[in-house]
Structures are given as C-alpha cells and as structure tokens.
Amino acid sequence: MRKRTWLALSLVAVLTLTAVGCGKSDKNATSTGGTLAAGQAPGVGGTAVGFIMVGAKDDFGYNQAVYQGAQEVGKKFPNLKILTQENVPEDASAVRVMEDMIKSGAKIIFATSYGHFKSALEVAKNHPDVVVVHQGGAVPSPVPPNFGTYFGTVYEPVFLAGMAAGAATKTNKLGYIYALSIPQTVANINAFELGAKSVNPAAQTITVQTSGQNPWCDPPTQATATEQLIGQNVDVITQHQDCTKTIIENTEKAGKYTVGYHADASSLAPKGWLTGSEWNWGPLYTDIVQTSVDGKFTGSKYNADYRQGMKDPANPFIQSKFGSSVTDDTKAKIDAAKKKLEAGASPFTGPIVDNTGTTQVPAGTTPTVAEIESMQYFVEGVSGTISK
Numbered sequence: 001m002r003k004r005t006w007l008a009l010s011l012v013a014v015l016t017l018t019a020v021g022c023g024k025s026d027k028n029a030t031s032t033g034g035t036l037a038a039g040q041a042p043g044v045g046g047t048a049v050g051f052i053m054v055g056a057k058d059d060f061g062y063n064q065a066v067y068q069g070a071q072e073v074g075k076k077f078p079n080l081k082i083l084t085q086e087n088v089p090e091d092a093s094a095v096r097v098m099e100d101m102i103k104s105g106a107k108i109i110f111a112t113s114y115g116h117f118k119s120a121l122e123v124a125k126n127h128p129d130v131v132v133v134h135q136g137g138a139v140p141s142p143v144p145p146n147f148g149t150y151f152g153t154v155y156e157p158v159f160l161a162g163m164a165a166g167a168a169t170k171t172n173k174l175g176y177i178y179a180l181s182i183p184q185t186v187a188n189i190n191a192f193e194l195g196a197k198s199v200n201p202a203a204q205t206i207t208v209q210t211s212g213q214n215p216w217c218d219p220p221t222q223a224t225a226t227e228q229l230i231g232q233n234v235d236v237i238t239q240h241q242d243c244t245k246t247i248i249e250n251t252e253k254a255g256k257y258t259v260g261y262h263a264d265a266s267s268l269a270p271k272g273w274l275t276g277s278e279w280n281w282g283p284l285y286t287d288i289v290q291t292s293v294d295g296k297f298t299g300s301k302y303n304a305d306y307r308q309g310m311k312d313p314a315n316p317f318i319q320s321k322f323g324s325s326v327t328d329d330t331k332a333k334i335d336a337a338k339k340k341l342e343a344g345a346s347p348f349t350g351p352i353v354d355n356t357g358t359t360q361v362p363a364g365t366t367p368t369v370a371e372i373e374s375m376q377y378f379v380e381g382v383s384g385t386i387s388k
Contacts, residue, residue, distance in 0.1 A: 042146035043131035043292025046107025048081040049073055052088040052097055054113035055217050059243035061262040062216075062279075066112045066135075068263075069281025076286045077293075081105065090115025098123045102130055108292045110135065110285065114182065121147065131292040136184065139305050145298040150284060152317030153309035153369065154184060155191035157277030159347040160319055160334050161259045162195025164274040165236040166203040167330040168257050169196075174205045175229035177222060177247055178240040179215035181386045183375050185240045190379040191347045192238060192259075197381055199333055206234055207384035210241070217243040226250040236274070260320050269323070275334075276320035284308070284316045307369060310341040348372055353380045 049070075057067035067084060074082040083101045088094050094116045098109050102123075111120035112135040121140070124132035124147040137149040165174050174196055178185050189207060196203035208225040212218050222239075226247050229237055237251045238259035245268060251258045252269040260266065260276025291300050308315045319338065322331060341347075350361035354377040361367055376386055 041295035041298065042129050043107050043297050044129075044295045046080070046130075046293075047105035048083050048101065048107075049077070049289055050083040050085075050098065050101030050104075050106040050109045052085050052094060052101075052109070052111055052113070052116060054088055054090060054116065055086065055242045057084065057086050059217065059245065059263075060248070060265040060268060061244040062242040063112075064263045065279035065281060066110075069279070069285045070110070072282030073285050073289055077289060080289075080293075088113070088116070090119075092119070094119035095122055098132075102127055107131065108289055109133070110288075114180075131288075131297050133288060133302060137305075143303065145303065148297075148300075148302040148304055148306060150288065150302060150306040151184075151308075152279070152315050153307060153372075154277065154317050155187045155347060155372065156310045156315075156341050157317055157319045158188045158261075159191040159195035159341070160338055161238065161275050161277050162192035162197075163199050163334050163337060164322070164326055164330060165192070165238065165257070165259050166196030166198070166200035167327070167333070168274055168325065169200065169203060169236050171233045171235045172200065172202040172204060173232065173234045173236075174203060175226075175232075175234035175237040176205050176207045176239065176382075177210060177225045177229070177237065178207060179210050179242075181209070181376075183373050186378065186386060187348075187372050187375045188240055189382055190352075190375065190377075193379055193381045194347050194352075195337075198337070199330070204381045204383065206232055207378070207382060209384070209387065216241060219243070219246040222246040223250055226254075230254050230256060238276075257325070264320055266321060266323065271325075273323035274326055275322050277317060278320050279316055280318050281316050283314055287314075309369070310338070311344050346372075354378060355380050355382050 051070040053063040053066050055063040057063055070082050070084050085097050088097050108131045110133055117134050117137040120132050120134045124144050128146055132147050134149045136151040139149055176189050193205040210221045223246055236257040239247050239261055244265050248258050248265050248268045252272045257272045257274050258269045259274050263278050266273040288302050291297050297303055346366045348367050350365045351363040352361035354360050360377055
C-alpha cells in the first residue's frame with residue numbers, strides 16, 4: 001500500500017475490521033454507511049475531483065498508478081476538472097491541500113497515501129457535502145456518511161509473482177525491500193514467499209527494511225538495500241516501495257531478475273523483468289466518482305471498507321506482463337494458480353507456519369481478509385523480524 005505513517009499503531013488494530021467488498025449489495029463490508037438529511041447528498045454539484053499523492057506522478061510505482069487512474073477519471077468525466085497534487089506530506093499539509101481543492105470546486109477527494117488517513121477524516125468531518133475516500137485505510141465507527149476506503153487484495157497477484165521468482169532463481173535466494181511493517185506489507189512478503197515455495201520448496205526470501213524520513217521512497221537507501229541483497233547472493237529482487245525505479249535499475253545493472261510492484265516498470269529491466277503486480281485504478285475510481293455525482297455515495301458499498309479480490313473481475317490490482325525469460329512451463333503453473341484464486345482460493349489456506357516454527361493457520365483453515373490484513377508474522381522461509 002504504501003507510503004505512510006498511518007497512525008501506525010492505532011490502525012494496526014483498526015485494520016482487523018477490514019473485509020472484502022464485492023458488488024452493489026456487499027454483504028462483507030464492515031460497515032453500512034451513515035445517513036444524511038435530505039438534500040445533503042455529498043459529492044453532488046462539484047466542478048472538480050481532487051487526488052493527492054505522497055510522491056511523484058512518474059515514480060514507476062504507487063503514485064504513477066494513482067495519477068494514471070486520475071487521468072482515466074478525466075476521460076470519463078470531461079466536464080469535471082481533475083486536480084492532482086504530487087509530493088503531499090503525511091501531515092497537516094495534506095489537510096491544507098485538500099481544502100484548496102475544495103475551494104477550487106472539488107466535491108470528491110481521493111486521499112491515496114497510508115499517512116493521509118487522519119487528514120482525510122478531518123476534511124470529511126469539516127465538509128459533509130464532500131465525498132472523501134482513502135486508499136487502503138479502515139473506516140472508523142460510527143461511519144461518516146461522506147467517507148469510505150477502498151483497496152484490492154494485493155497479496156493475490158504478489159503470490160503469482162512469487163511463483164515466477166521461485167521458478168527463476170538459481171541461488172534459491174529472493175530479496176524483498178520494504179518500508180513499514182504494516183499488515184498489508186507483511187501479507188505481501190508472506191504471499192511472495194508462499195508463491196515461490198509452491199514451485200520451488202528451497203526458495204527463501206531475505207527481507208531488508210528501509211528507514212529514514214521517507215522509508216517509502218528514498219533512492220539512496222534503496223540503492224544500498226539492493227547492494228546488500230546482491231551481496232548475499234540474491235538473484236531475484238522485489239519490493240514494497242512507492243517509487244520503484246532505483247531498485248529495478250540497479251537490479252538490472254547487476255544482471256539479476258526483478259519483480260515489479262505498483263506499476264508496469266518492465267521498460268527499466270528489458271533483460272531481467274519477470275513479472276509483477278500493478279494497479280489499474282481507472283475503473284474503480286470512475287465508479288466511485290459516478291456513485292458520488294449521482295448522489296448515491298452515502299450507504300453505498302464505498303461508504304465503508306470496500307475491497308476487491310481476484311474473484312471479482314473488477315479487481316484493481318492485477319498481474320503484470322511476463323518478461324521474455326519466463327518459460328512456458330512457469331506461465332502454465334501461474335495461470336493454473338490464477339484460475340484457482342479467481343475461483344475463490346486463498347494463498348493463505350493452512351497449514352501456515354511462521355519463521356519461528358509456530359503454526360499460525362491450521363491445516364484446512366482459510367483466514368478471512370480481515371485476518372490477513374492484520375497479519376503480524378513472517379512465514380517460514382522469510383528471514384527478518386517485524387519491527388514494532
């Protein structure tokens with residue numbers, strides 16, 4: 001998900017409330033939304049839609065995917081001005097940026113970074129006529145009638161990408177560079193290892209956590225982390241970072257394989273690109289905007305914690321294209337696994353054992369999406385500890 005400082009401790013608890021949302025009458029949404037007095041439907045009558053991003057729109061990663069999705073909204077709603085702001089910090093600055101967008105006619109605001117959550121809630125409270133949605137958070141209770149969150153089950157395509165990594169490695173050592181130990185990141189790391197191990201039982205994933213003022217996008221730190229992994233004989237590197245360019249380019253220069261995240265960055269690694277997982281936000285963003293301008297946001301599936309998975313054709317998180325080195329045999333195995341996920345299977349059906357030897361998911365048991373999004377352990381085969 002990415003980049004944020006999210007209320008790191010409080011939202012780890014809140015995330016346990018998250019559930020999958022599919023369809024108009026989503027039975028799995030964790031909340032049903034609030035109610036508004038007649039004539040107060042939020043999102044109606046605006047002349048603009050606002051998108052705030054924590055990083056640059058051309059980062060070959062998270063923010064680039066957001067920007068591309070925003071442009072799709074512009075194509076679908078030519079009468080609405082699309083307001084985008086890059087490099088919005090995860091502090092009070094976010095409130096000021098959103099307030100400026102509202103003054104410019106925005107009745108719908110997308111706050112897209114982990115650490116924008118608190119600011120988004122504040123803006124929603126101060127502007128009940130404005131729809132504010134957050135990317136990846138968890139709605140508090142009681143549910144504000146003009147607020148909601150949305151996301152995809154990111155760990156599913158990451159599991160498939162892990163299969164490509166496990167099949168490609170010659171050293172059986174995979175590298176994973178990540179920022180904060182939020183549950184969605186932890187679930188991705190675990191899914192990657194489980195995918196790799198499904199085709200190569202000897203595969204192991206070595207983690208490196210970035211730190212500093214902006215752990216989600218710090219090119220010098222990313223370069224160091226990449227060198228560190230290559231020095232440990234890792235020959236496939238992936239990441240959970242906002243900006244992906246540095247890691248991918250340095251991995252390519254070293255002659256190693258790369259697995260992408262957030263956006264298609266295959267152009268950066270013409271030789272080493274295997275596959276990846278990326279956001280296709282346009283359809284979901286467009287539907288949220290349509291629901292809002294129709295005056296139907298309150299009580300809708302988006303006025304809650306909305307999640308889409310691979311069993312839903314509209315899942316916003318999709319598998320990236322394959323690189324030239326991926327064999328037909330590997331593609332066939334990934335395709336078979338993808339079909340199972342689309343039919344409702346889970347990468348986390350037990351038995352799942354953590355890297356301390358403790359059984360976390362018993363055999364035959366499948367954790368809920370809420371349980372997966374509150375995951376705070378690394379599975380067997382992942383090296384590293386989770387910072388608290």
